[in-house]
Amino acid sequence: MSEEILKIEHLYKRYDDIPVLEDISLTVKKGETVVIVGPSGCGKSTFLRCINGLEDIQDGHVYLEDALINPASGESVQNRQRIGMVFQSYDLFPHKTVLENVILAPMKVQKRKKEDATEEALALLDRVGLSARKDSYPRQLSGGQKQRVAIVRALMMHPEVLLFDEVTAALDPEMVREVLDVILDLARNNSTMLIVTHEMAFARAIADRVLFLDGGHIIEDTDPGQFFDSPGTDRAKKFLQTFEYESVR
Amino acid sequence: MDTSIISSYLPLFAEAFILTVKIGWIGIGLSLLLGITDAFILYFRIPILSGIVKAYVELFRNTPLLVQLFFLYYGLPAVGIRISAEVCGAIGLGLLGGSYMTESIRSGLEAVPAIQTESSFALGMNRIQAFVLVIVPQAFSISVPAIIANIIFLLKETSVFSAISLMDLMFTAKDLIGLYYNTTESLFLLVIFYILMLLPVSLAGSYIEKRARFKMFGD
Numbered sequence: 135m136s137e138e139i140l141k142i143e144h145l146y147k148r149y150d151d152i153p154v155l156e157d158i159s160l161t162v163k164k165g166e167t168v169v170i171v172g173p174s175g176c177g178k179s180t181f182l183r184c185i186n187g188l189e190d191i192q193d194g195h196v197y198l199e200d201a202l203i204n205p206a207s208g209e210s211v212q213n214r215q216r217i218g219m220v221f222q223s224y225d226l227f228p229h230k231t232v233l234e235n236v237i238l239a240p241m242k243v244q245k246r247k248k249e250d251a252t253e254e255a256l257a258l259l260d261r262v263g264l265s266a267r268k269d270s271y272p273r274q275l276s277g278g279q280k281q282r283v284a285i286v287r288a289l290m291m292h293p294e295v296l297l298f299d300e301v302t303a304a305l306d307p308e309m310v311r312e313v314l315d316v317i318l319d320l321a322r323n324n325s326t327m328l329i330v331t332h333e334m335a336f337a338r339a340i341a342d343r344v345l346f347l348d349g350g351h352i353i354e355d356t357d358p359g360q361f362f363d364s365p366g367t368d369r370a371k372k373f374l375q376t377f378e379y380e381s382v383r
Numbered sequence: 384m385d386t387s388i389i390s391s392y393l394p395l396f397a398e399a400f401i402l403t404v405k406i407g408w409i410g411i412g413l414s415l416l417l418g419i420t421d422a423f424i425l426y427f428r429i430p431i432l433s434g435i436v437k438a439y440v441e442l443f444r445n446t447p448l449l450v451q452l453f454f455l456y457y458g459l460p461a462v463g464i465r466i467s468a469e470v471c472g473a474i475g476l477g478l479l480g481g482s483y484m485t486e487s488i489r490s491g492l493e494a495v496p497a498i499q500t501e502s503s504f505a506l507g508m509n510r511i512q513a514f515v516l517v518i519v520p521q522a523f524s525i526s527v528p529a530i531i532a533n534i535i536f537l538l539k540e541t542s543v544f545s546a547i548s549l550m551d552l553m554f555t556a557k558d559l560i561g562l563y564y565n566t567t568e569s570l571f572l573l574v575i576f577y578i579l580m581l582l583p584v585s586l587a588g589s590y591i592e593k594r595a596r597f598k599m600f601g602d
Contacts, residue, residue: 188504215506218505219505221505225501227521229521243512244507287506288506291506
């Protein structure tokens with residue numbers, strides 16, 4: 135747990151003239167689980183999208199080991215497969231079955247044999263409890279099932295870093311658990327992950343490190359116990375209070 | 384209605400039917416080719432070419448086929464280009480249809496959410512892979528109803544071919560009425576042959592539409 139894998143240096147991101155991220159620097163070690171929290175609109179999702187090059191950045195660099203990911207070049211498109219991303223809205227391919235969704239990129243991008251990819255896919259689908267649904271279309275699945283398939287789809291590429299962008303925000307409460315359990319399982323296997331979430335109990339359980347983002351800056355970068363029990367800044371205190379309710383009785 | 388007249392006209396109508404269907408489908412083939420090419424140009428916002436495509440679409444969508452055919456058939460010889468009525472008909476139909484097909488296919492491509500491309504990128508696909516493997520199949524399901532409507536529309540538009548003395552169904556009917564005044568029989572055959580031409584397309588269309596939609600949205 136010491137090797138650096140992801141390195142972000144002085145990242146600046148603007149939409150037109152509106153600054154979203156200002157001078158963000160971050161180093162993530164192999165096997166580390168970093169949870170990013172903060173009020174909506176603080177740039178959390180944009181930050182993740184910058185990390186795998188889905189967004190252009192105005193200044194700074196994102197490196198995965200020695201490979202430059204952003205600003206994008208021809209090579210960084212190749213390297214993007216080393217970073218997996220799961221989105222809030224699942225975004226499975228609606229015209230393909232669960233199995234086809236999961237083996238498409240391994241076959242077309244990594245040129246793996248269909249049999250190999252299928253074998254691994256079935257094992258992974260089994261791990262998330264969905265091997266029986268391999269021939270279903272995404273529309274036939276619940277939100278939680280779709281999201282678990284989306285995680286498997288990302289894992290199939292054997293990414294070195296996984297990005298989770300509010301993956302449970304669109305789910306009914308009882309489905310949140312099944313998805314978070316899968317991610318907890320990944321953390322136990324020492325996957326390197328950056329997770330944007332509003333599930334504070336989950337964040338506390340899974341994080342090695344919590345980043346609190348506000349106004350385009352990293353306000354706090356600390357361990358979860360410290361962050362949730364005695365946050366160092368007023369802004370973080372205020373943010374955490376929004377998750378608590380005072381009794382009316 | 385005299386059945387002996389009908390049976391004596393039948394070979395003439397059959398001949399006209401074959402000609403109409405032939406030119407109609409060649410025109411539709413051209414229109415699809417043009418439409419697919421143009422839609423790709425618009426979707427990828429290829430500079431200069433996009434502007435040309437937009438101008439073409441507006442020009443041909445906003446002028447009647449009859450006028451376009453007159454231009455090709457009577458106008459081009461004035462600048463030294465002489466083409467047969469049949470070629471004129473096919474090209475005219477192809478150009479008109481191309482403008483409609485462009486819009487149908489483009490709107491299908493643009494109806495696929497941008498995040499589908501992004502999630503393909505996140506899996507390491509390049510632009511072409513994302514387009515071919517993810518966007519086009521979804522866009523196709525969305526475009527199918529509009530494409531089929533265009534095909535039916537174009538086949539019906541063949542009825543103006545008679546204006547450039549192409550011996551299509553309409554020409555044959557008008558010609559026979561002019562010669563022998565058997566209006567009822569001629570019009571009866573005209574309707575029958577148009578239905579014969581269009582009904583299979585319509586039925587095949589709804590079948591394809593259902594299949595495409597099943598794959599995409601299910602039922």
